[in-house]
Amino acid sequence: MVTAAGAADRALAWNRIGYAVPWSKQLSTLSVPNLPGAAGPVLEFERRILDSIPEIEHWFRLQWQEHTPPFYGSVDLRNAGFKLAPIDTNLFPGGFNNLSEEALPCAVQAGQVAVERACPDARRLLLIPERHTRNVHYLLNVARLVRILSSTGLEVRIGTLAEEITAPASISLPGGQSLRLEPLVRNGRRIGLPDFDPCVILLNNDLSAGIPDILRGLDPTQTLLPPLHAGWAVRRKSTHFACYNEVAESFARLVQVDPWMINPLFARCGEVDFRDTASNDCLVSQVDQLLAAIREKYRTYEIKQKPFVIVKADAGTYGMGIMTVHDAAEVAALNRKQRNKMAIVKEGLQVSEVIIQEGVPSYETVEDGVAEPVVYLIDRYVVGGFYRVHPERGIDENLNAPGMHFVPLPFRCSCNLPELGAAPGSSMLNRFYIYGVIGRLALLAAALELERGDPSATAAAAGSSRTAIAPALAG
């Protein structure tokens, strides 16, 4: 579990940097997550990105004219030094409360753009959170979202799907805040609250348990964001990363790097039963092939590490059902306990489809814990981020697990202020700018994914020129 007090202390430590030294100096010397791999290829990669900023931002502007960004998202990244890649893109981000206070004004500004895009005429927004009403950390996230959305100038209320909430209920939160949850009601083809008919409904519920009937077949004048097919009832990680392949390909051509430097290889198996050893042939052979492909890449770049893959549910979240595998034999030899752990994810769902993803070791550490950056986006803007830190996990393990804590990026590490002229590897502003770029690439992949998966689109044929990523023009 997140230790809220610990996280707050750490955030404070980051903020306690004095003001006597120019802040750009401080960043490169104080409290900077350590990245020992910051040499050789990673510096060359950083240089290419920084040299191409006008081309990169121009390319993004054109992409966002063709593809509509999701309302919001968060992207988990892993920085291996030789490789920097997104490993998970969340379209119903929790954890907004882990962003620094200083990130709020930009989040509000981005929220204004997102609201304008979704429904310029909006006055009222209904937020539908996850059902779990007892997780304080999650409720702090909801409170933070309410604050951001209210500050864009909308009247915001919360409609819950939780069955135990049968009447409006106020929940007190640490820090003197409180949240009012009200039971969601349906009236004909519209949803809302008894005295509140919203124009926009924002889901912060990833629909892991399936699409509730109350959300189906809504009046098209009520805008539901993100759309239902963004939920885990429909969405697949493998589809997202297939879209990311295209995005990474085009971007890598633009900045002239090997797409592999920003893209984890992956495969999928559609019919896995972890409780039945016989049904795992697909998994064993895919793991084997993927490890071979990574080994090949490691040879090319003279990387000495031992390759590994991550096996995880193709639909789902919350860091459950995730396993690190260095050898296909490990999959065949899983014991009963391990099998059971893999077989069930959030909301008790059975796992039958899995994605096998190239493992990207994380060489960043914060206070001796292995750390991975998480980037938050609203509309097409990076609005902040934090490090997920797990002191007891290895560089090749999932960090999204009990024992993790969060260290907000200090405000000064904004993701949109590259420090041109700084020596490669010396500037945190540049490192975070690049994290913002990779986060936006993942968001663009999500945009493609939602566009192509839209059941109401008439011409959503995958691969049609209408929906493809525009090729990068020569710099």
Place this chain on the structure above:
Amino acid sequence: MVTAAGAADRALAWNRIGYAVPWSKQLSTLSVPNLPGAAGPVLEFERRILDSIPEIEHWFRLQWQEHTPPFYGSVDLRNAGFKLAPIDTNLFPGGFNNLSEEALPCAVQAGQVAVERACPDARRLLLIPERHTRNVHYLLNVARLVRILSSTGLEVRIGTLAEEITAPASISLPGGQSLRLEPLVRNGRRIGLPDFDPCVILLNNDLSAGIPDILRGLDPTQTLLPPLHAGWAVRRKSTHFACYNEVAESFARLVQVDPWMINPLFARCGEVDFRDTASNDCLVSQVDQLLAAIREKYRTYEIKQKPFVIVKADAGTYGMGIMTVHDAAEVAALNRKQRNKMAIVKEGLQVSEVIIQEGVPSYETVEDGVAEPVVYLIDRYVVGGFYRVHPERGIDENLNAPGMHFVPLPFRCSCNLPELGAAPGSSMLNRFYIYGVIGRLALLAAALELERGDPSATAAAAGSSRTAIAPALAG
């Protein structure tokens, strides 16, 4: 002159607020500009604004769909307690260097929106600054603008109109920065630098000296922002405030206040010669009538102060040619020195058109100096602000004069984070949110002004329903 070191020290003092107390608490107790008038009507006004935030933001969203915001702007405000009004709107703002570092990420984000609007295909932007190349404070403003615009992902270079710059010149600035100024060149109908053909040209030169030939008749695929008719060669303050009348009227209806609470009364005289006493009849009679109108308002609201007006050039800037008048007889009795001072403004231009504006006393003080807030906007977003403080001036005097200094709003006083639920008058966040609202009203007036003054518009008939401010609908 601005005392740069002093301003930096003060900014530091603001930033040095500790982190142990929740920051919203600190704001209401520490370093808060004093506003003794914060009672009675001003609290009622604050309450109305805060109660109407969803209506206000909705109204702005609709306005910005109809009217294109200028690329950037800054608005001088005066808070009299009983009245809060813009007194000057600058469409070529200097002073970006006076914003806090913490305001930068939001400025960059707003800049991205502005660039997208102006020219989504842009890669290169040429900045044309004022001619005066020796004013360090102004050059620091240019450097800050370059930083913001480069961070949006454009290649930015500076083309100067200064005749003494005949070859590229680097100028060193305090803090180790440097600026490269290059002579602007014209090639057919395009302008740029010898090896730099920009898609967007951003003027940071208010064209007080007239429109240079080099800027006339440009290729329409080169976007010049703000347009030439935004410069003082064409623009008139009285036209701006006539547009602001409409904006204030509509907004006041929305929040149900007397428009006078946010709008300074004004009049103009088109043919004044300060050196010829006989030609000042218009001025004397206008001053007299305006003072009478203010007196009437003061009676209605039981305001005990002595009314005054400000007489200033209808075209022009830089705080020159500005005079405080409490009685029309003062105008008739000006001595030769005072006349000469009024007769000439920036770039040696003669003043023949003047605006007579209701004086709004400033009851805010920072460290015992009379202070007025200045709000900065890029596209339709408030991106920061500062207090202009003048320790030697009275509450009824122009503060934009030698001896002033600048105190940046601390980052925490972002203008887009109203603190709902705070008691009226107790929250700096709320005071700055309201300043942001008034700043945006002035920006909207500028949008109307530029739209109607556009010489290339075919249907720019003033007052047509196309260009009018949409009426506020009932809450």
